[in-house]
Amino acid sequence: MHVTHLSSLTDIKKIHLVAVCGTAMGTLAGILKTQGYQVSGSDKNMYPPMSLELEKRGIVVFNEYNPNHIKQAQPDLVIIGNAVRKDNAEAVYVIEQGIPYMSMTEALSHYLIAVKESVVVAGTHGKTTTTSLLAHMLYECGQDPSLFVGGVALNFQSSFRLGQGPYVVIEGDEYDTAFFDKTPKFWHYKPKHAIITHLEFDHADIYKDIQEVEAAFKKFITLIPVDGSLLVCSHVEKLMALVPFASCPVSTYEVQTDYKQVAPKARHWLAHDLELLEDSSRFLVTYWNEQNQKTSYGIFEIPLSGTHNIQNALACIALSIQLGCPVESIKKSLLLFLNVKRRMEVRAVASGITLVDDFAHHPTAVTATLCAAKQKFPHARIIAIFEPRSQTSRRQIFQDAYIQAFQHADIAIIADAFGNLEPHERFNSSYVCKSLQKNGIQAYALADNQDIINYLSQHSQKGDVILVMSNGGFGGLIDQIKTQILT
Numbered sequence: 001m002h003v004t005h006l007s008s009l010t011d012i013k014k015i016h017l018v019a020v021c022g023t024a025m026g027t028l029a030g031i032l033k034t035q036g037y038q039v040s041g042s043d044k045n046m047y048p049p050m051s052l053e054l055e056k057r058g059i060v061v062f063n064e065y066n067p068n069h070i071k072q073a074q075p076d077l078v079i080i081g082n083a084v085r086k087d088n089a090e091a092v093y094v095i096e097q098g099i100p101y102m103s104m105t106e107a108l109s110h111y112l113i114a115v116k117e118s119v120v121v122a123g124t125h126g127k128t129t130t131t132s133l134l135a136h137m138l139y140e141c142g143q144d145p146s147l148f149v150g151g152v153a154l155n156f157q158s159s160f161r162l163g164q165g166p167y168v169v170i171e172g173d174e175y176d177t178a179f180f181d182k183t184p185k186f187w188h189y190k191p192k193h194a195i196i197t198h199l200e201f202d203h204a205d206i207y208k209d210i211q212e213v214e215a216a217f218k219k220f221i222t223l224i225p226v227d228g229s230l231l232v233c234s235h236v237e238k239l240m241a242l243v244p245f246a247s248c249p250v251s252t253y254e255v256q257t258d259y260k261q262v263a264p265k266a267r268h269w270l271a272h273d274l275e276l277l278e279d280s281s282r283f284l285v286t287y288w289n290e291q292n293q294k295t296s297y298g299i300f301e302i303p304l305s306g307t308h309n310i311q312n313a314l315a316c317i318a319l320s321i322q323l324g325c326p327v328e329s330i331k332k333s334l335l336l337f338l339n340v341k342r343r344m345e346v347r348a349v350a351s352g353i354t355l356v357d358d359f360a361h362h363p364t365a366v367t368a369t370l371c372a373a374k375q376k377f378p379h380a381r382i383i384a385i386f387e388p389r390s391q392t393s394r395r396q397i398f399q400d401a402y403i404q405a406f407q408h409a410d411i412a413i414i415a416d417a418f419g420n421l422e423p424h425e426r427f428n429s430s431y432v433c434k435s436l437q438k439n440g441i442q443a444y445a446l447a448d449n450q451d452i453i454n455y456l457s458q459h460s461q462k463g464d465v466i467l468v469m470s471n472g473g474f475g476g477l478i479d480q481i482k483t484q485i486l487t
Helices: 023-034 050-056 067-073 089-097 104-113 127-140 210-222 307-322 327-335 363-376 396-408 429-438 449-459 474-484
Strands: 014-018 038-043 060-063 077-080 101-103 117-122 146-153 158-161 167-171 176-178 181-184 191-196 229-233 250-255 268-276 281-288 294-302 345-350 353-358 381-386 411-415 442-446 464-469
Touching (some): 023 038, 023 050, 023 104, 023 146, 023 158, 038 067, 050 060, 060 067, 077 089, 077 104, 104 146, 104 167, 117 210, 127 146, 127 167, 181 210, 191 307, 229 307, 250 307, 268 307, 281 307, 353 474, 363 464, 396 411, 411 449, 442 449, 449 474, 464 474
Parallel strands (some): 014 038, 077 101, 117 167, 117 191, 191 229, 229 250, 353 464, 381 411, 381 464, 411 442
Antiparallel strands (some): 176 181, 268 281
């Protein structure tokens, strides 16, 4: 039975998660294990870092989906991930047997959010980094927050934490909840305070156009109560168009590269006078209040590259100040931020070659990552290797946008699109690479990992940065490069 009432959750001891290796599901599994429940799970796609996190926490994970896993685990409650289809063997068995089940977002709402003040970070890009940074900042400022994020926050060495403070900081995704609940996940997170970083078309498998995405964010904004708060990035026009639907106070923020051209705006946060260094980024922060009175907060520095990370940091600074954190503590916390796994993560350095792993998959994120790589490694040749794997990137929707994105690479290697799609719908790696070649970029469409390894063995050289970008495991390419190229 689908659990709809909290009274149905009494006497729960054993919980099984179907599709447990997804970032959100794996994080929830860790929370439940920490809370004392006996936790098991199943999945067919197990790859780091989540597979290692589950193993580290002693969570039993079954490979593939089989009703026998449910029989063996004998759960009191089953949590079904949003990647699970209605014909999944375990989901079918659970429903047929009348075993209580719920979605990941319902479970999160009950087991984590219910007793906290929810701070939700939403947006097409930057959610994971911003969520992790905000939780770290609040922690360093003595707020002891709880955290739920779709990645491993390196300051906590985890994708979650259970704090004693009043806030729970959550990464809010607009993807749908489950096959039995097609509403966006972030509608379930009871936002009291929120940051929205960006708004672009994504998740092409569930949204037919940008208007549907905008409608999801509009509803999310209306869920914030009058005594809550909302921060939005002011250079995103589609996002700013939704601000009038908020009933709570709204503040805006942006990174400005030419401070002299800025006209003051009420309730506006600005990062300006940027100094982009190899190992960090410095900037000034200024705020205009409701009366357009200006407050200067001085210089902040974050040990990350890229203006997109300055923008993420500015949002966290603004909300932390609004929540009463001391400015000097915020500045110190920024310097201590260790980022998130698979966000410009250096995985190996050998033979003068640096191997970097990044989660970028949307063309906007690919552009930001490549620009950040140029800042961090200004003298290197950037070899960008990309797997079109997400439901959006493996379609032709943004094909031309990727041509623009990879202009920032010295060499682009693009694998075949992941999964099976009709030819007229499928991302065409050869088309993108030929277009890049016409623009003077060395670009190669390589069918599989062995082709990529062969290319690197012949052409990589001392001083190169090999930047691998995928929102999945890329067939173990990172480890293959480490063992076959960097030895």
